[in-house]
Amino acid sequence: MLAALPVAVLLFDDEGLAYANPEARRVVELDATAASSPPHVEAPAVVDAVNRARRTGQAIDCELERDGRQWQVSASPTACGQVGVVITDLTEVRRTDTIRRDFVLNASHELKTPVASIQALADSLRLATERDPARAASMLESLEREAARMSQLVRDLLDLVRLEERTGEEEPAEADLAELVRTQTTRVAQAAAEQGMDLRVDVPDVARVAGSPGDVRIVVANLVDNAVAYNRHGGTVTARVRRAGDEVVLEVSDTGIGISPEDQQRVFERFYRVDPHRSRRAGGTGLGLALVRHAVRRLSGELQLDSTLGQGTTLTVRLPPAPTSVAAPAQPPPP
Template sequence: AHREREAALAAERDRLARVLDRMVEGVLVVGADGRVARTNPALERLLPLAAGPGATPGEATGRHEVQLAAARAAAGETVEGERLAAGGRTLLLTAAPAAGGAVLVFHDVTELQHALEVRRDFVANASHELKTPVAAILAAAETLAGGALEDRAAAARFTATIERHARRLARLVEELLALSRLEAGAAPERRPVAAAAVVAEVCALMEAPFREAGLTLRCEVAEGLPPWRGDRRSLETILTNLLDNARAYTPEGGEVAVRLEAADGGLRLRVRDTGIGIAPEHQGRIFERFYRVDPARSRAAGGTGLGLALVKHLAESLGGRVAVESAVGAGSTFTVELPGGPEAAP
């Protein structure tokens, strides 16, 4: 019977050890002597240990707050929600009494923290972007109601202001809805698309605004480019937004070049500009919603702050990707890779 109990206890210890080893949360067990009795692999990934079993929790982790949490738990207190910063990650520490010692569990909440920050920033930025045109529309409407309607020149000026900001609002709402659909997993329907014709049409539509901005727009399509199986509207939006972005950040006298070519059974679309360029610290964030390298310049050009985010999501919804190469003062090149085997156009 004694051997059976020992065997049962050994089996239970093995089972608990396997559970601890497979947990994604880091675990540190403190014995009644106040020393580390056990850790699991997840803890070593989350919080590199300076010492192993036999050390105090503070010595093992190199963290005074871990030592304090273990002492409080060993004294019978449950510790919850202790935040630790470790190697660029955010950990949430929970400690509870256990057999005269304590069990400390470390939860990695980095992604959750980032999601909360993104949500908070999104609400703040969206509110600001909506508030600006609404305020301009209200001011113009109040001026008109206050008597400016009698002055035809002033009335024309203020109604133009209302129309301009109303269009900006409409575009902002349209892009927010498009992003929402894409983030919810909505995928465009793939059909044969004559991509060369799409690029030519978008370039033709953009010639006038580029000319007004004092910029040269050049568009090139590789010879013999076959039709592509994808989504026409997505391709139009991707190119239009990339051109809008290039126009906003390229000084007068500059040039923007578009090239479309076949690549790995799909398409490669490049938009190169001679603009102000993007510093390395911004390049990883320019595809985030409402992120602007130069907010004043972007708003002055009528940008919503959503154009590049929409490019990224549309490219990914088609199984592709977008990348940027840039240097301050040397312009930028955006490259969009869109898979999808060539197929005869209908």
């Protein structure tokens, strides 16, 4: 029974190691051929915990680090004079704790900024209405902008939690990817035009994909938003949908600032920004690509990033088509 446990278990008697299950032999690197005699344990932390437990008659806990992993060692005396040791891998637990702690810190910081702005603007607005009514309208616009930013951050946080926690089978659903691309590119058309950008849309009449329309909208909206926000003045944004074999492919590309190879490893992390100042000026929450990654996973799709610093970025999403759906041919451009 001990041999089948997923944790490392060892038993020590007066002569040394009396038993080690397969997981223990892996963790402390015991020689499997040494079963006929007590093998030497190459783990000083384990040996020290055993000696202390035998000497004090009490349970001893310590930690062991090996090959970049962290382990908890618990040594306890037994009624028959042996010392039992259980070694548990803490690496994933610690990593999860770090991610959660960083998430709370980042979320608190991101919420603190617009809240502080709203409070300051509210105080200034009260004085302006009394002394300088002409400035009141400008302050109201700033107040609305900060409130909208905070509202968007809260919505993104709720979407992220929903995408991360959703489990089990879901009701069959489908979405028209082509229509969502048309809708989202129309939404950002004015912002793109103000920056002199060329916004190009190449989609079929219909391109149905399997999955929640809300999740597909999250993917399209955030990719289009990023392509505009991180583009250069006078640049080009292209959103394209096509059928490739048994997949429906969405490509959103820009000719903007691009992403360095180092940043490409982290852009899908929550609150990670390649250019924090530019992102905040554009109203970004730092959650866009994290939302895209989780939504694509929920849609059983694939996500690919291709970027060259200073030249632009292309994000490609491959999604399963809705059952029996076929993307309609694209309409020719107007003369």
